[in-house]
Amino acid sequence: MSLTHLQRLEAESIHIMREVVSEAKKPVMLYSIGKDSAVMLHLAKKAFYPSPPPFPLLHVDTTWKFKDMYELRERSAEEAGMELLVHQNPEAQEMGINPFDHGPLHTDMWKTQGLKQALDKYGFDAAFGGARRDEEKSRAKERIFSFRTASHGWDPKSQRPELWNLYNAKKKKGESIRVFPLSNWTELDIWQYIHLENIEIVPLYYSAKRPTFEYEGGLFMADDIERLEKVMGKRPEIAERSIRFRTLGCFPLTGAVESEAATLPEIIQEMLLTTTSERQGRVIDKDSGDASMEKKKQEGYF
Amino acid sequence: MTDPIYKTDALIAEDIDAYLEKHQHKTMLRFITCGSVDDGKSTLIGRLLYDSKMIFEDQLEALSNDSKKVGTQGQEIDFALLVDGLAAEREQGITIDVAYRFFSTENRKFIVADCPGHEQYTRNMVTGASTADLACILIDARKGVLVQTKRHSFLCHQLGIKNLVLAVNKMDLIDYDQEKYDAIIAGYEHFAESIGIENFTAIPISGLAGDNITSRSENTPWFTGPTLMEHLEAVEVRSDENLAHPFRMPVQWVNRPNLDFRGFSGLISTGSVKPGDTVRSLPSGKTSTVKSVVTMDGDLEEGVAGQSVTITLNDEIDCSRGDVLAAADSPPEVADQFESTIVWMDEDPLVVGRAYWMKLGSQMVSVTVAEPKYEVDVNTMEHLAAKTLHLNQIGVAEITTDKRIVFDPYTENRALGGFILIDKISNHTVGAGMLNFSLRRAQNVHWQATDITRDDHAAMKNQKPRVLWFTGLSGSGKSTIANEVEKKLAIMNRHTFLLDGDNVRHGLNKDLGFTESDRIENIRRIGEVAKLMTDAGLIVLTAFISPFRADRQLVRDMMGEGEFIEIHVDTPLEVAEARDVKGLYKKARAGELKNFTGIDSPYEEPEEPEIRVNTVAMSPEEAADYIIKQILPLK
Numbered sequence: 001m002s003l004t005h006l007q008r009l010e011a012e013s014i015h016i017m018r019e020v021v022s023e024a025k026k027p028v029m030l031y032s033i034g035k036d037s038a039v040m041l042h043l044a045k046k047a048f049y050p051s052p053p054p055f056p057l058l059h060v061d062t063t064w065k066f067k068d069m070y071e072l073r074e075r076s077a078e079e080a081g082m083e084l085l086v087h088q089n090p091e092a093q094e095m096g097i098n099p100f101d102h103g104p105l106h107t108d109m110w111k112t113q114g115l116k117q118a119l120d121k122y123g124f125d126a127a128f129g130g131a132r133r134d135e136e137k138s139r140a141k142e143r144i145f146s147f148r149t150a151s152h153g154w155d156p157k158s159q160r161p162e163l164w165n166l167y168n169a170k171k172k173k174g175e176s177i178r179v180f181p182l183s184n185w186t187e188l189d190i191w192q193y194i195h196l197e198n199i200e201i202v203p204l205y206y207s208a209k210r211p212t213f214e215y216e217g218g219l220f221m222a223d224d225i226e227r228l229e230k231v232m233g234k235r236p237e238i239a240e241r242s243i244r245f246r247t248l249g250c251f252p253l254t255g256a257v258e259s260e261a262a263t264l265p266e267i268i269q270e271m272l273l274t275t276t277s278e279r280q281g282r283v284i285d286k287d288s289g290d291a292s293m294e295k296k297k298q299e300g301y302f
Numbered sequence: 303m304t305d306p307i308y309k310t311d312a313l314i315a316e317d318i319d320a321y322l323e324k325h326q327h328k329t330m331l332r333f334i335t336c337g338s339v340d341d342g343k344s345t346l347i348g349r350l351l352y353d354s355k356m357i358f359e360d361q362l363e364a365l366s367n368d369s370k371k372v373g374t375q376g377q378e379i380d381f382a383l384l385v386d387g388l389a390a391e392r393e394q395g396i397t398i399d400v401a402y403r404f405f406s407t408e409n410r411k412f413i414v415a416d417c418p419g420h421e422q423y424t425r426n427m428v429t430g431a432s433t434a435d436l437a438c439i440l441i442d443a444r445k446g447v448l449v450q451t452k453r454h455s456f457l458c459h460q461l462g463i464k465n466l467v468l469a470v471n472k473m474d475l476i477d478y479d480q481e482k483y484d485a486i487i488a489g490y491e492h493f494a495e496s497i498g499i500e501n502f503t504a505i506p507i508s509g510l511a512g513d514n515i516t517s518r519s520e521n522t523p524w525f526t527g528p529t530l531m532e533h534l535e536a537v538e539v540r541s542d543e544n545l546a547h548p549f550r551m552p553v554q555w556v557n558r559p560n561l562d563f564r565g566f567s568g569l570i571s572t573g574s575v576k577p578g579d580t581v582r583s584l585p586s587g588k589t590s591t592v593k594s595v596v597t598m599d600g601d602l603e604e605g606v607a608g609q610s611v612t613i614t615l616n617d618e619i620d621c622s623r624g625d626v627l628a629a630a631d632s633p634p635e636v637a638d639q640f641e642s643t644i645v646w647m648d649e650d651p652l653v654v655g656r657a658y659w660m661k662l663g664s665q666m667v668s669v670t671v672a673e674p675k676y677e678v679d680v681n682t683m684e685h686l687a688a689k690t691l692h693l694n695q696i697g698v699a700e701i702t703t704d705k706r707i708v709f710d711p712y713t714e715n716r717a718l719g720g721f722i723l724i725d726k727i728s729n730h731t732v733g734a735g736m737l738n739f740s741l742r743r744a745q746n747v748h749w750q751a752t753d754i755t756r757d758d759h760a761a762m763k764n765q766k767p768r769v770l771w772f773t774g775l776s777g778s779g780k781s782t783i784a785n786e787v788e789k790k791l792a793i794m795n796r797h798t799f800l801l802d803g804d805n806v807r808h809g810l811n812k813d814l815g816f817t818e819s820d821r822i823e824n825i826r827r828i829g830e831v832a833k834l835m836t837d838a839g840l841i842v843l844t845a846f847i848s849p850f851r852a853d854r855q856l857v858r859d860m861m862g863e864g865e866f867i868e869i870h871v872d873t874p875l876e877v878a879e880a881r882d883v884k885g886l887y888k889k890a891r892a893g894e895l896k897n898f899t900g901i902d903s904p905y906e907e908p909e910e911p912e913i914r915v916n917t918v919a920m921s922p923e924e925a926a927d928y929i930i931k932q933i934l935p936l937k
Contacts, residue, residue, distance in 0.1 A: 002542055003608045005330035005411035014610035015569045018554040022623055022664070047567075047610070049598035051559040134404050140416075141401040160731040161399075161425060161647055163432040164720045165569070166661050170729040184413055186404045196326060269318040 024126035036130035052081035062110035064250035087118035150174030336454035337440030346509035549573030552663035571717030637740035648732035712736035759839030774871030786926035829857035
């Protein structure tokens with residue numbers, strides 16, 4: 001019996017998670033509510049069954065997520081029998097940081113700084129993240145176990161070679177590891193697995209008629225029109241369109257695509273026939289040229 | 303650009319459900335590409351990604367712009383830009399290391415470990431090769447087999463990659479000349495054989511022009527083998543091969559949700575396991591039977607190599623992280639001293655005798671490394687004397703763990719034979735290694751007790767079992783005298799067996815050469831065989847040069863008190879060389895035989911042998927009589 005590629009990827013991810021739980025003192029799973037997080041959570045349930053995953057979920061919240069995402073977040077944690085921790089950067093909250101007025105600072109304050117605060121606050125020494133190597137050019141050589149200094153910096157010189165399936169999780173006090181169990185999965189693998197395993201994902205991935213507006217050449221969803229009006233200074237022009245999302249972030253930062261794909265096979269079909277890469281809809285990669293993701297990583301962004 | 307940009311499967315548009323069904327049964331192959339930028343490696347990988355539609359329009363647009371700006375192909379797309387080292391990487395002075403790329407075809411998903419090929423990147427090549435099922439070694443058709451080709455092949459072979467592809471690239475630049483291609487292959491074949499590579503697949507390609515990559519090239523009508531993609535889709539993946547070995551599962555984590563459930567979680571490294579199977583937990587040696595193979599999708603009828611499962615047993619046996627569950631009737635060995643091949647990966651060199659952490663499977667132990675027996679020059683495969691190992695050096699050394707560990711030789715099971723070394727202060731991964739074999743007698747926790755004891759065997763033969771160990775230079779007369787002694791013992795109705803050096807090397811030890819480590823292993827095995835024969839009650843005569851005191855001591859230590867009789871066949875070198883019965887001294891003096899005892903390899907004379915015979919003063923028969931007299935009485 002030959003294992004299929006999804007069976008082998010699944011076994012590898014489970015092996016990675018068990019290694020972390022065995023060798024780290026206080027692990028946590030970063031949960032962003034997107035499709036990759038959904039797969040990662042599903043794999044965690046499998047890895048430790050019949051026990052619940054022996055670590056909490058952490059959502060570093062920007063307060064700008066879609067309503068559907070918040071709803072699924074609560075339910076997923078409960079179904080998995082896991083504790084859900086939500087962290088919102090109090091400084092960002094106080095300063096009223098938002099994606100319209102503050103651009104890149106929005107990501108930095110809410111996500112990068114917020115993540116560091118949360119990890120320090122709870123003293124986590126290992127954090128699972130759902131990043132994949134195929135997402136972006138600079139991730140292709142990312143390790144599965146990525147080491148961070150006590151100040152959460154990523155020092156390329158201290159990254160360790162990874163041979164066979166042997167991971168070196170030794171670290172000094174204060175240092176931490178980001179672990180990427182989905183490193184070897186591709187976008188297509190993720191979708192196929194969601195389909196095969198019948199994993200629940202945020203409904204926004206499926207096409208439906210939704211209120212939309214155009215902004216700086218992109219198409220966005222008006223998820224909270226009152227709030228949008230407040231930060232944009234005017235009420236955007238809303239039009240109903242049949243849209244869906246290929247990737248989910250903060251609703252004003254994530255571009256929608258017009259689509260009729262309302263089922264998983266249709267989504268996969270659309271993905272396979274489409275001609276632009278997944279991150280194209282995200283503003284985050286474009287704000288400072290080519291090395292944008294690389295730079296963010298060094299600053300401590302996932 | 304004349305090719306269609308995207309090759310889409312018609313099924314996607316017509317029947318997505320059928321497409322998905324088909325793609326759920328894909329297998330996965332991991333491979334490594336070796337070669338430097340000049341060999342066209344990046345172009346080849348770029349081509350594979352491109353041909354399998356792994357490049358999107360926005361990426362293609364960026365690529366197209368970059369190609370015109372900085373590419374080397376004029377207005378054409380420069381595939382190399384897709385995968386070449388990141389600009390940021392060079393600017394920031396980050397070590398260029400392994401990058402992983404993904405593509406898939408209808409039948410397989412591929413993970414490519416893309417490693418730079420320069421000498422200083424041995425570390426990266428070894429990392430990439432450690433998980434690979436196949437290695438694709440690129441050579442430039444204009445240049446043929448180079449030093450680096452040999453280096454890449456050697457390292458891949460060391461890491462146990464059995465599927466080697468020799469991709470002769472840039473065929474377009476030699477006008478697809480078959481003669482030149484054949485000459486390259488013949489040259490490589492000769493080299494491959496010399497380092498023990500049993501077979502490889504050669505393919506003439508052009509990454510740039512696309513010849514024999516995904517479709518058969520019209521430019522090479524003389525080539526009848528598979529295209530690169532056909533070959534990648536057809537070769538056997540290692541996890542399937544692993545299935546044929548006995549069951550092994552290193553325990554990662556003990557799953558105890560409540561008092562009623564106790565499961566052992568791990569990734570099955572080899573073999574398969576079913577409910578009812580008898581398994582042994584090592585190193586304790588305790589056995590039990592499998593109750594169930596648990597997964598969230600339901601209990602499995604059978605768990606196979608490559609799957610992550612949780613196993614429950616019918617008995618409460620002591621088993622925790624670091625232990626190994628294995629087939630009860632063919633368990634792995636347990637030992638604490640090994641010969642290993644080590645690749646050094648850190649700026650700071652190996653410190654002999656210092657304690658490092660060693661991680662092997664889920665076992666973490668303290669280990670010390672002895673002075674290397676030798677370092678291998680990765681360009682010439684020559685064995686060089688070494689006091690330590692520096693970054694990117696590979697060598698063979700004995701290692702000792704602070705407690706017994708469960709292992710298989712690397713060649714049989716990567717998961718229980720491959721290890722990493724971790725510096726206890728910096729916590730860096732400083733080395734990686736492969737266990738070749740254990741040095742001391744394996745701690746046979748599952749030793750079979752038998753009713754007919756060794757004393758019974760000896761009593762039935764009316765003799766005291768012994769090992770008559772003849773040692774001396776080549777041509778000293780060991781075999782001749784041993785033969786005389788055996789004849790005399792036979793006349794006395796004694797049960798004997800003569801183990802002769804040359805004969806043993808034809809069978810039991812035919813895999814061993816004449817390096818120091820091979821000689822040690824040669825003697826160790828002979829010692830084990832002699833030991834078994836004494837258990838059977840025999841008088842064993844052995845005739846081996848056995849030049850090293852330590853090795854003879856090793857065998858002496860295996861035997862019971864008074865059972866090991868060391869006989870020094872004392873013949874001066876000039877006398878032995880003058881006799882030169884087999885013409886070996888002549889060859890050694892001419893440099894045709896390396897590591898020849900007495901010429902370029904030392905002979906350490908016994909300090910206190912039980913018996914010494916001087917072959918200048920005695921004839922073989924006189925010597926034999928003298929020996930018999932010394933060992934009387936025989937009972």
